[in-house]
Amino acid sequence: xxxxxxxxxxxxxxxxxxxxxxxxxxxxxxxxxxxxxxxxxxxxxxxxxxxxxxxxxxxxxxxxxxxxxxxxxxxxxxxxxxxxxxxxxxxxxxxxxxxxxxxxxxxxxxxxxxxxxxxxxxxxxxxxxxxxxxxxxxxxxxxxxxxxxxxxxxxxxxxxxxxxxxxxxxxxxxxxxxxxxxxxxxxxxxxxxxxxxxxxxxxxxxxxxxxxxxxx
Amino acid sequence: xxxxxxxxxxxxxxxxxxxxxxxxxxxxxxxxxxxxxxxxxxxxxxxxxxxxxxxxxxxxxxxxxxxxxxxxxxxxxxxxxxxxxxxxxxxxxxxxxxxxxxxxxxxxxxxxxxxxxxxxxxxxxxxxxxxxxxxxxxxxxxxxxxxxxxxxxxxxxxxxxxxxxxxxxxxxxxxxxxxxxxxxxxxxxxxxxxxxxxxxxxxxxxxxxxxxxxxxxxxxxxxxxxxxxxxxxxxxxxxxxxxxxxxxxxxxxxxxxxxxxxxxxxxxxxxxxxxxxxxxxxxxxxxxxxxxxxxxxxxxxxxxxxxxxxxxxxxxxxxxxxxxxxxxxxxxxxxxxxxxxxxxxxxxxxxxxxxxxxxxxxxxxxxxxxxxxxxxxxxxxxxxxxxxxxxxxxxxxxxxxxxxxxxxxxxxxxxxxxxxxxxxxxxxxxxxxxxxxxxxxxxxxxxxxxxxxxxxxxxxxxxxxxxxxxxxxxxxxxxxxxxxxxxxxxxxxxxxxxxxxxxxxxxxxxxxxxxxxxxxxxxxxxxxxxxxxxxxxxxxxxxxxxxxxxxxxxxxxxxxxxxxxxxxxxxxxxxxxxxxxxxxxxxxxxxxxxxxxxxxxxxxxxxxxxxxxxxxxxxxxxxxxxxxxxx
Numbered sequence: 121x122x123x124x125x126x127x128x129x130x131x132x133x134x135x136x137x138x139x140x141x142x143x144x145x146x147x148x149x150x151x152x153x154x155x156x157x158x159x160x161x162x163x164x165x166x167x168x169x170x171x172x173x174x175x176x177x178x179x180x181x182x183x184x185x186x187x188x189x190x191x192x193x194x195x196x197x198x199x200x201x202x203x204x205x206x207x208x209x210x211x212x213x214x215x216x217x218x219x220x221x222x223x224x225x226x227x228x229x230x231x232x233x234x235x236x237x238x239x240x241x242x243x244x245x246x247x248x249x250x251x252x253x254x255x256x257x258x259x260x261x262x263x264x265x266x267x268x269x270x271x272x273x274x275x276x277x278x279x280x281x282x283x284x285x286x287x288x289x290x291x292x293x294x295x296x297x298x299x300x301x302x303x304x305x306x307x308x309x310x311x312x313x314x315x316x317x318x319x320x321x322x323x324x325x326x327x328x329x330x331x332x333x334x335x336x
Numbered sequence: 337x338x339x340x341x342x343x344x345x346x347x348x349x350x351x352x353x354x355x356x357x358x359x360x361x362x363x364x365x366x367x368x369x370x371x372x373x374x375x376x377x378x379x380x381x382x383x384x385x386x387x388x389x390x391x392x393x394x395x396x397x398x399x400x401x402x403x404x405x406x407x408x409x410x411x412x413x414x415x416x417x418x419x420x421x422x423x424x425x426x427x428x429x430x431x432x433x434x435x436x437x438x439x440x441x442x443x444x445x446x447x448x449x450x451x452x453x454x455x456x457x458x459x460x461x462x463x464x465x466x467x468x469x470x471x472x473x474x475x476x477x478x479x480x481x482x483x484x485x486x487x488x489x490x491x492x493x494x495x496x497x498x499x500x501x502x503x504x505x506x507x508x509x510x511x512x513x514x515x516x517x518x519x520x521x522x523x524x525x526x527x528x529x530x531x532x533x534x535x536x537x538x539x540x541x542x543x544x545x546x547x548x549x550x551x552x553x554x555x556x557x558x559x560x561x562x563x564x565x566x567x568x569x570x571x572x573x574x575x576x577x578x579x580x581x582x583x584x585x586x587x588x589x590x591x592x593x594x595x596x597x598x599x600x601x602x603x604x605x606x607x608x609x610x611x612x613x614x615x616x617x618x619x620x621x622x623x624x625x626x627x628x629x630x631x632x633x634x635x636x637x638x639x640x641x642x643x644x645x646x647x648x649x650x651x652x653x654x655x656x657x658x659x660x661x662x663x664x665x666x667x668x669x670x671x672x673x674x675x676x677x678x679x680x681x682x683x684x685x686x687x688x689x690x691x692x693x694x695x696x697x698x699x700x701x702x703x704x705x706x707x708x709x710x711x712x713x714x715x716x717x718x719x720x721x722x723x724x725x726x727x728x729x730x731x732x733x734x735x736x737x738x739x740x741x742x743x744x745x746x747x748x749x750x751x752x753x754x755x756x757x758x759x760x761x762x763x764x765x766x767x768x769x770x771x772x773x774x775x776x777x778x779x780x781x782x783x784x785x786x787x788x789x790x791x792x793x794x795x796x797x798x799x800x801x802x803x804x805x806x807x808x809x810x811x812x813x814x815x816x817x818x819x820x821x822x823x824x825x826x827x828x829x830x831x832x833x834x835x836x837x838x839x840x841x842x843x844x845x846x847x848x849x850x851x852x853x854x855x856x857x858x859x860x861x862x863x864x865x866x867x868x869x870x871x872x873x874x875x876x877x878x879x880x881x882x883x884x885x886x887x888x889x890x891x892x893x894x895x896x897x898x899x900x901x902x903x904x905x906x907x908x909x910x911x912x913x914x915x916x917x918x919x920x921x922x923x924x925x926x927x928x929x930x931x932x933x934x935x936x937x938x939x940x941x942x943x944x945x946x947x948x949x950x951x952x953x954x955x956x957x958x959x960x961x962x963x964x965x966x967x
Contacts, residue, residue: 164533164705164706165705165706171709173709173711173712173713175711175712175713175714177712194714196712196714197712198711198712200711201711203725204711204712204715204721204724204725205712205728206712206714206715208714229714229715229716230727231715231724231725231726231727231728232727232728233728233729253713257709257710257713259707259717262717262718264713264717266713268713296716
């Protein structure tokens with residue numbers, strides 16, 4: 121990955137960045153139950169009920185120079201366990217590489233205390249957008265699968281009044297590893313094959329999506 | 337009259353012949369013939385075949401000519417008539433066809449004319465025919481249903497009489513218990529613990545085959561137990577296995593090579609035509625035991641500890657205490673006859689520790705599979721919540737290191753063994769001392785809340801009959817841990833004992849001696865004897881091997897008798913008594929008080945064996961009561 125820009129500074133300061141391999145897809149609300157059943161059978165702990173999560177994510181943006189790319193920080197905390205806050209910096213994933221079976225992006229993770237929002241505000245970050253994600257969590261070995269429904273917050277500040285963003289659930293498959301390993305991509309691809317007719321997990325080009333949104 | 341002309345019209349009177357007169361007086365006229373009809377009528381009157389000349393005779397030649405002309409005219413005219421008729425009829429037909437075509441065209445257009453159904457009268461219901469038709473229909477329907485029912489009944493009967501051990505039914509039952517998958521033409525199954533979290537390198541896959549030779553020999557019992565489904569287990573998992581755990585005392589501390597390999601004789605070979613379920617379960621057990629033993633062996637080799645572990649073949653030997661050896665043996669009997677004869681020695685297999693080993697391995701499996709769910713989900717998986725919150729909560733380095741420490745299987749089982757040994761020894765010692773000394777009663781109350789690494793016992797020493805005197809109770813609280821025993825005495829003194837059995841015994845003996853002194857004190861209070869002195873660590877007299885002796889001096893209410901009691905753990909219990917001197921001058925007797933007589937005199941020992949009494953307390957009470965004189 122690139123050694124300039126924010127990642128370069130991270131790497132040079134000997135913070136351990138990790139690489140996240142991920143695949144994304146979506147499934148309609150009506151077919152969600154079938155997918156949940158399938159995932160229960162494929163993943164570990166088939167005999168337990170699937171774990172539920174309910175998270176609130178706030179994305180902060182810091183625009184340094186006007187010509188530079190802005191920096192985004194993702195701050196996420198669980199509404200079930202309100203004391204656990206998590207800050208993430210995500211790099212940009214390169215799509216063009218045909219050899220790689222999954223999208224790979226840098227990520228820097230850190231746990232945070234509950235006053236991280238004030239801290240970022242003081243630092244100069246501005247809130248870009250926020251949303252609520254609610255869904256199910258599965259894991260198989262080190263692979264993490266989440267089926268989440270995204271909600272838009274109607275009134276900023278209150279997390280109760282929400283409305284769903286779409287009629288579908290977002291399915292994400294991700295593995296976090298310290299370095300690039302072929303085996304991870306193979307495993308993820310095989311897992312995605314198992315879910316094939318229900319949901320299509322593939323590499324999604326975020327840049328193209330953004331461009332198509334801007335042009336609209 | 338000439339100017340006004342009146343139109344006069346002359347018409348023929350329309351008088352037509354009356355066809356009929358209806359009942360209500362209406363006259364129906366015969367409609368007058370139209371032109372064409374008139375013509376046709378007239379034409380019909382002409383008889384074309386009849387010659388006119390025949391009627392009239394032979395006229396003159398002119399007349400004949402005229403007649404012939406007339407006849408020919410007459411002949412010509414009638415010759416035109418038939419064609420005219422036909423021509424007219426054809427014309428009429430053409431007209432009608434044109435009209436019909438026009439009508440059809442117009443109705444096809446549907447703008448000015450439409451074709452509509454003609455309402456027909458409902459045909460009258462002929463009930464007899466309808467009944468017949470319905471009956472026939474019902475009969476055919478009934479026939480179809482009956483045929484279907486017959487088929488179902490037949491298949492049902494076939495299911496019932498089919499032997500229960502049919503291949504597909506057996507396969508269904510197999511699938512309910514084990515994971516199967518079809519690879520090409522073969523059906524393979526998995527009996528390993530991989531889906532439960534095991535990471536063992538050895539896989540357990542078995543093959544399912546059809547049993548083609550079901551011997552229908554004599555004896556229905558044999559045929560019924562033989563199923564049509566066979567499982568082929570890999571050779572290394574054949575037979576049955578278990579992990580034997582033995583704790584024994586071995587003379588000589590490091591004599592580890594003296595462990596004898598003992599083959600299990602409780603484990604016999606199972607018949608080869610056993611049911612597939614038992615075969616598969618046995619194979620799974622073998623795999624589990626193999627994994628357990630390999631894990632223990634690996635840890636034994638890698639672990640650095642003060643006490644070396646010896647791994648020999650399928651045995652792991654280690655010393656948990658000096659003279660106490662723990663041996664873990666993987667016993668796997670494949671069912672084939674052993675060439676060497678089995679050692680008939682008695683094997684003391686510790687079932688509790690074997691069960692603990694199984695539990696520990698299952699815990700390892702469980703931990704590898706069940707990770708705590710990260711909230712929020714983007715946090716790292718695989719670490720505990722405490723570790724995740726370590727950053728934000730700013731825990732110290734020491735705590736972090738503590739979190740990373742984990743115990744290996746071997747360490748855990750050795751700890752459990754140590755505790756088991758200590759507990760057993762303590763029990764034995766307490767019981768032995770209680771049996772040896774019936775005099776004060778020793779009562780041990782073991783706590784029912786204990787774990788595999790910790791137990792408690794409260795030992796209470798009382799004298800029978802004198803339990804109401806609470807101060808005489810000597811109660812000890814022992815907390816048995818892994819390596820040592822912590823003791824809290826009645827005076828809240830903490831003592832730590834090691835694993836030696838003698839230390840517990842000594843402690844109990846000492847407590848018994850203390851109890852005797854406590855008895856003396858309480859009895860003195862009861863019987864109003866006075867308590868002169870008490871020393872819990874008497875420096876005089878015979879020396880004890882351990883601890884110290886205690887002594888107490890009591891004087892009677894009349895101050896004429898003094899009892900001295902000395903009690904020590906090894907020297908035993910001695911009671912001496914001093915009476916007042918009898919050789920006092922009679923002159924002095926009147927001026928002196930009785931207590932001054934006590935200053936002189938010798939102590940004489942009382943032989944407690946010759947005093948009646950169940951225990952020391954009774955005996956002492958008897959002594960004290962008998963020497964007390966009334967004032």
